[in-house]
Amino acid sequence: MNEISLAFGEAGRLIVGLDATLTGIVSLSIRVSLTAVVIASMLGLPLGAAIAVGRFPGRQALIVVLNALMGLPPVVVGLFVYLMLSRAGPLGQFGILFTPAAMVVAQTILILPIVAALSRQVIEDAWQEYREQLRSLGAGPLTSAVTLLWDTRFSLVTIVLAGFGRAAAEVGAVIIVGGNIDGVTRVMTTAIALETSKGDLPLALGLGVILLSLVLALNAAAYWVKEAAQRRYG
Amino acid sequence: MLPLVLDQVTFAVNGKTIIDRVSVEIGAGPRTIILGSNGAGKSVLMRLCHGLLRPTSGSIAWRGANGGRRRQAMVFQRPVMLRRSALGNVVYGLKLAGISQRERELRASDVLEAVGLASVAGRPARVLSGGEQQKLALARAWALGPEVLFLDEPTANLDPGATRDVESIIGQIRAGGTKIVMTTHNLGQAKRLGDEILFLNQGRLVERSPIESFFSKPASTDADAFIRGELPWN
Amino acid sequence: MELRGKWLFWIPFMTLAIGALSPVSLAQNFITVASTTSTEQSGLFKHLLPAYEKKTGVQVRVVALGTGQALDMGKRGDADVVFVHARSLEDKFIAEGYGVERFPVMYNDFVLIGPKSDPAKIGGGKDTLEALRKIKAASAPFVSRGDKSGTHTAELALWKQAGIDIAKEKGPWYRDTGQGMGPALNTASSMNGYILADRGTWISFKNRGELAILVEGDKRLFNQYGVILVNPEKHGHVKKELGQAFIDWVVSPEGQKAIAGYKIGGEQLFFPNANDKGA
Numbered sequence: 061m062n063e064i065s066l067a068f069g070e071a072g073r074l075i076v077g078l079d080a081t082l083t084g085i086v087s088l089s090i091r092v093s094l095t096a097v098v099i100a101s102m103l104g105l106p107l108g109a110a111i112a113v114g115r116f117p118g119r120q121a122l123i124v125v126l127n128a129l130m131g132l133p134p135v136v137v138g139l140f141v142y143l144m145l146s147r148a149g150p151l152g153q154f155g156i157l158f159t160p161a162a163m164v165v166a167q168t169i170l171i172l173p174i175v176a177a178l179s180r181q182v183i184e185d186a187w188q189e190y191r192e193q194l195r196s197l198g199a200g201p202l203t204s205a206v207t208l209l210w211d212t213r214f215s216l217v218t219i220v221l222a223g224f225g226r227a228a229a230e231v232g233a234v235i236i237v238g239g240n241i242d243g244v245t246r247v248m249t250t251a252i253a254l255e256t257s258k259g260d261l262p263l264a265l266g267l268g269v270i271l272l273s274l275v276l277a278l279n280a281a282a283y284w285v286k287e288a289a290q291r292r293y294g
Numbered sequence: 295m296l297p298l299v300l301d302q303v304t305f306a307v308n309g310k311t312i313i314d315r316v317s318v319e320i321g322a323g324p325r326t327i328i329l330g331s332n333g334a335g336k337s338v339l340m341r342l343c344h345g346l347l348r349p350t351s352g353s354i355a356w357r358g359a360n361g362g363r364r365r366q367a368m369v370f371q372r373p374v375m376l377r378r379s380a381l382g383n384v385v386y387g388l389k390l391a392g393i394s395q396r397e398r399e400l401r402a403s404d405v406l407e408a409v410g411l412a413s414v415a416g417r418p419a420r421v422l423s424g425g426e427q428q429k430l431a432l433a434r435a436w437a438l439g440p441e442v443l444f445l446d447e448p449t450a451n452l453d454p455g456a457t458r459d460v461e462s463i464i465g466q467i468r469a470g471g472t473k474i475v476m477t478t479h480n481l482g483q484a485k486r487l488g489d490e491i492l493f494l495n496q497g498r499l500v501e502r503s504p505i506e507s508f509f510s511k512p513a514s515t516d517a518d519a520f521i522r523g524e525l526p527w528n
Numbered sequence: 529m530e531l532r533g534k535w536l537f538w539i540p541f542m543t544l545a546i547g548a549l550s551p552v553s554l555a556q557n558f559i560t561v562a563s564t565t566s567t568e569q570s571g572l573f574k575h576l577l578p579a580y581e582k583k584t585g586v587q588v589r590v591v592a593l594g595t596g597q598a599l600d601m602g603k604r605g606d607a608d609v610v611f612v613h614a615r616s617l618e619d620k621f622i623a624e625g626y627g628v629e630r631f632p633v634m635y636n637d638f639v640l641i642g643p644k645s646d647p648a649k650i651g652g653g654k655d656t657l658e659a660l661r662k663i664k665a666a667s668a669p670f671v672s673r674g675d676k677s678g679t680h681t682a683e684l685a686l687w688k689q690a691g692i693d694i695a696k697e698k699g700p701w702y703r704d705t706g707q708g709m710g711p712a713l714n715t716a717s718s719m720n721g722y723i724l725a726d727r728g729t730w731i732s733f734k735n736r737g738e739l740a741i742l743v744e745g746d747k748r749l750f751n752q753y754g755v756i757l758v759n760p761e762k763h764g765h766v767k768k769e770l771g772q773a774f775i776d777w778v779v780s781p782e783g784q785k786a787i788a789g790y791k792i793g794g795e796q797l798f799f800p801n802a803n804d805k806g807a
Binding site: 146147148152153155157158239240241242243244254256257258259260261 | 560565569573574587589590591592603604605606707708710711713714717732733734735736763765
């Protein structure tokens with residue numbers, strides 16, 4: 061218990077003091093995960109809509125695979141991306157290993173299945189309700205997909221926030237492809253891993269408190285968006 | 295577009311025949327009511343005519359000049375509204391029909407005025423009452439200027455007041471020259487709104503008669519039983 | 529309404545996305561140095577690098593792994609310079625053509641750490657080999673790095689010198705954890721076990737529990753660090769000028785002085801010896 065109260069004290073001290081290293085780490089965490097979720101959404105939402113609305117051979121198998129990929133272990137993604145981006149690997153010439161760009165790539169790969177699979181489910185449910193009416197009005201598959209994406213936008217926001225939370229909370233992928241370099245690729249989760257291994261537990265716990273607060277705030281935002289939308293738009 | 299010619303149309307699903315060799319020519323002019331007990335196949339026949347379903351065998355063709363989807367519209371038993379304003383829902387249909395932006399807003403406002411929804415034009419469509427939503431669905435269909443309007447049990451879920459409003463609007467649409475094809479299981483409504491009856495029983499077109507003779511002197515024993523309420527309701 | 533709403537959605541996101549990627553596009557001059565967890569966790573780089581960066585404007589990015597992994601990084605060309613402490617592995621690295629030349633930089637020492645209760649009764653001794661034999665005889669818990677690191681390599685060499693074939697003769701008392709120095713110390717602390725650690729990490733380690741230094745000062749516990757430029761002939765993209773400049777600085781009087789100046793609690797952790805050609 062004593063260690064936990066020390067942790068809160070440490071967290072408070074760091075936040076109030078606006079410790080420069082801390083703000084740098086938090087800022088990088090947010091920027092990396094935010095970029096990853098934006099790219100994953102730009103790819104994953106249309107993909108989910110296309111699968112939901114489309115009819116093509118192998119569709120069922122694709123849905124199963126997509127759902128399974130939601131459970132990709134971050135550390136496996138990290139290893140794969142590391143092998144791809146290493147100078148000895150196929151994409152080494154870009155030289156982005158051990159930079160935030162590599163972390164964005166890894167996290168995008170991690171979240172893309174989540175965004176695609178969950179949006180597919182949401183849009184498919186909406187499609188069941190809307191299909192006849194949209195076809196009656198003359199909407200083709202592409203128009204329908206776009207219309208559904210907009211109509212389910214509040215549920216999709218929740219999904220995107222969930223994706224962001226998953227990215228911000230993972231350590232396995234970013235620590236391998238980022239290298240946890242001080243001031244360059246150190247994010248909240250990798251900093252916690254480092255401080256824990258150094259035995260500086262109050263500091264690690266303090267960072268953990270900050271990370272948890274961020275995740276909590278995200279979930280509250282997701283809930284509030286859904287609630288407000290429901291009341292306003294029905 | 296009209297007349298719509300059905301030739302030996304059959305629709306079967308999983309070995310079960312729902313529409314059984316129906317041949318009929320639906321022409322311009324009289325308000326056509328499709329009557330029958332639940333499970334007779336009225337809704338399926340409606341969807342076949344509108345083009346939402348394809349017949350298992352037989353043919354359906356629009357034999358008139360410039361056939362095409364855009365000149366027909368359908369109103370369903372349960373209205374499906376997009377997550378946007380009432381006006382936005384009407385504009386959506388017009389946009390799909392290729393109407394210019396300026397023209398869209400004007401037409402939409404006019405038609406909302408005509409159905410008595412001008413005061414709620416800006417409100418989110420999904421929070422409107424059942425009756426208001428159905429009137430909105432009618433407005434959306436009307437705005438397209440369809441040659442044929444299909445209606446599938448449009449007042450089945452509405453209270454008497456809303457039902458009266460809807461029937462009045464249908465009358466207005468008809469007065470503008472649109473052919474009405476409607477299903478109902480409400481005999482009173484059929485008498486109020488219909489000029490001719492297509493009577494379906496267990497997927498077969500059993501009788502086609504003008505409204506007066508159908509109710510006073512039905513040509514078939516099935517129709518006779520139906521009018522007297524002796525056909526099974528399911 | 530629909531179209532406007534869409535832009536309201538996408539524009540801020542695109543702005544954020546472009547903004548988020550900017551640290552990547554603003555890449556300044558930098559080199560990548562593969563080093564070891566013990567070196568990083570001792571805090572040496574945090575002390576040393578800001579001075580270098582200020583002087584040259586070149587950012588030194590340290591990726592801290594075990595020695596084996598760090599050298600592996602050099603072989604793959606993912607680092608410009610390697611800075612490790614395992615002579616035999618370093619020599620092999622150069623012999624195989626992956627490195628240009630090895631320069632000695634500094635040394636620190638290992639210490640044999642254990643619980644104050646000391647079930648194997650090795651405390652205060654000066655003979656590491658004798659201590660290891662006693663630990664084995666007592667079947668006292670011993671935590672090994674097990675990760676091909678410099679420390680691990682040194683530990684295995686000591687067992688061998690003590691006449692013990694540890695791979696064959698180990699029992700459940702020997703805990704092969706496959707972890708870095710910090711986590712291994714955490715493990716030792718929580719199970720009150722013995723462990724070989726470098727003094728630097730030990731001094732800055734905060735979760736000591738019941739552990740203390742039991743054997744030190746033995747010449748066999750000497751831990752030498754070397755720095756090597758990754759061979760640009762094997763990997764054309766290696767930043768050879770910037771990398772060599774860093775190496776030159778580290779072995780220069782200025783760099784050596786900076787190393788000597790790193791203290792924790794008044795105690796010096798690393799002893800510069802670039803001048804000692806035999807090191």
